[in-house]
Amino acid sequence: MTTLIIEKQRMRAWWKELWVQVLIAMALGIALGVFHPDLATRMQPLGDAFIKAIRMLIAPIIFCTLVHGIAHMADVARVGRVALKAIVYFEIMTTIALIIGLIAVNLLKPGAGMNIDPAAINTSAIEPYIKQTAAVGFSPFLLNIIPGTFAGAFAEGNILQVLFISVICGFALVQLGERGKPLVDLIDIAAKMIFAVVGIIMWAAPIGAFGAIAFTVGKFGVGALASLGKLLAGFYFTCVVFIIVALGVVARFCGFSLVKLIRYIWGELLICIATTSSETVLPRMISKLEALGCERSVVGLVIPTGYSFNLDGTCLYLAATSVFLAQATNTPLDLERQVALLLILLVTSKGAAGVAGAAFVVLAATLAATGSIPVASVALVLGIHRLMSQALTPTNLVGNAVATIAIAKWERALDEGRLKRVLDGETTAAMT
Template identity: 40%
Template sequence: MKKFGLATQIFIGLALGIIVGAVFYGNESAMSILQPMGDVFLHLIKMIVIPIVVAALIVSIAGVGDIKKLGKLGGKTILYFEIVTTIALAIGLLAANIFHPGTGIDMGNLEKGNISTYEETAKASESGSIADKFVHIIPSNIFQSLAEGDLLAIVFFSVLFGVGVAVIGEKGKPVLNFFEGVLEAMFWITNLVMKFAPFGVFALIGVNVAKFGIGSLIPLGKLVLVIYVTMFFFVFIILGAIAKFAGTNIFTLIKILKDELILAFTTASSESVLPGLMAKMEKFGCPKAVTSFVIPTGYTFNLDGSSIYQAIAAVFVAQMYGIHLSIAEQITLLLVLMLTSKGMAGVTGASFVVVLTTLSSMGLPLEGMAFIAGIDRILDMLRTSVNVIGNALATIVMSKWEGEFDKEKAERYTASIKQSDVA
């Protein structure tokens, strides 16, 4: 397999996984053999993500040095994230109203999935006020937050620690050097972990096809189609327009991120591409300080694909039960999603929990999400890929906005990609 690039290897793993899953559909023993291989890959990914996020944020913030400059970058970044995710939510609501994916569905023919775990998380979130959510961002014990993978708390601490290192000047340089070393070491480990990616993809896809079968898509095919079409529209029209305004091309960006997008799509894990995404954006001309700040922060605040899914799924459930949502109610739904989607970062099955929490706050039946649970993996694959594209573009936009984008470096890297494709 050394003759093939990572993208080709993952494609082979994907194809073999679908074939093996289809052959062993419903076979519990086959699933029990494949599942550990997929779990090993996901554990390897989760093992490297938190150290990379912490080191990258501290290096980027301490490296900037100028606190005013850092504050401006942070403010601009959060503003951009909020605008783009709100557009994504609005487009999701619009698509659900135009195509009506939930209208006319016979729920008697649908298979329910188990959502009890998600419901418990949603209820816990629902019981807390908005003030509680803000309090939760500040960790009472950073080591506990690191162990639990609480991304919002980790980002908060890392930003504050990075500011501290920057403020103490010369005394902070050994600390900065240490975290720079950690970041480089983690990137080396990432390259090692990625060699296992084709096998992880093979196992994860194989288990899902063997468990649900390709036939599970048919009853909810309209929902899958609406979500996929809406996400493609968002990427090529909305993000395409933003890319053009920023002086780049969305197709060029997708070509550069080919390996990362295939990996994100097949694993449905945005964590798996974090290191590769950061490395690619630096090669494309974005400064390390901007890349190391924007991408980890984007994993918390800038999930465009997830926003589209959440909006369509919420309206889908209402339509499925014949509940009409007025314009005022849909505006309320948009505002609720804006809040809940930001408070769920780092939670397992975050998008699913966001929709459950939103349905609960709007008085809509939670049981409707049980019908989506069976095909959620199929939806998760594309929304993860869209999240990756959105964060990559955000890095370019912020680099341009700060006047630090290296156009010549970007052109050289693009040319080298074209040459490698020809070769």
């Protein structure tokens, strides 16, 4: 079936491909910014509208995928055990991703020399997407995870509060057993509907990219675009390094070839790169990982949870762009402040579901939490966020595939013989 999907995509006219339209839109935005900068700066609302449209879907996507995954585990004790192992693994890998991202951006320094004045950036378009808070300290932050009302977390779009509610509801449905099955099925249907809405909105990406890159070039000139290009190239390189070094070590420890795994999910990776959303291949990834020999209950919990907690590519993006924006605006970031940024990112990076635009919203929230890097500076990277997503989303996908196999092996829920035979091509992976 995956081969059929890819073949159908290859038969499509090249100009109908979304990534081609985005590149064309960005080229037009650059041209407008160069030749008509005044008009280009007025294109900013196009990018803002696209972010807002994506942002409204983050909370329901997180809730549906996470609750559905937890509810499919029948044994409450085992749910807790697998969840704990998954969280430990996710924390280790995302921390490694953040450290690699920080090291890379400090070595490459893509924002050095841009000398952007934060006062010259319009902040009115960014304020609706973040929640400003004066609470400082670890205790106030933990208390803020608990929403004032059940619906309040969804109304305000607070990612961590939605995650908290999702986990509680998932465990409650496990305890209800068969009585909760109709609600689980309803949540599954709701998730499919939301994913369809995502697919519709993503076709507005060229318009959003056009408006964002036109504003950036019109406001700051071609020199700014050159620095953004340096950031983009450095970010792609960083993602490759993470996959080879970090994920490669995990794969070797678990006894399988990372190269063969990538070849096995190549079709899903192509779809993921084209759509810049790992959510589009979530059902197929569940089927493929089950076919590899991972137990269904483990896959059903780890994959949806990983889509919120184990976003390695998103962590690389958040770390790289945060320091880049500090460099671009000449904001001092010594070692102590970067360690503080790392700790903030460990929290804010959780819940950035694999939908294009979510990482950008989390980036804005992260800058607000730091209190030092100007939040308005996120406008500088909006124009290339789509292209950065074409690196971060497949990194997320590979990271979650490796995580599922690793946790299944840790839980002794992995048929290692079947894993080897399928990856070697000796056994056809029968998928439902």
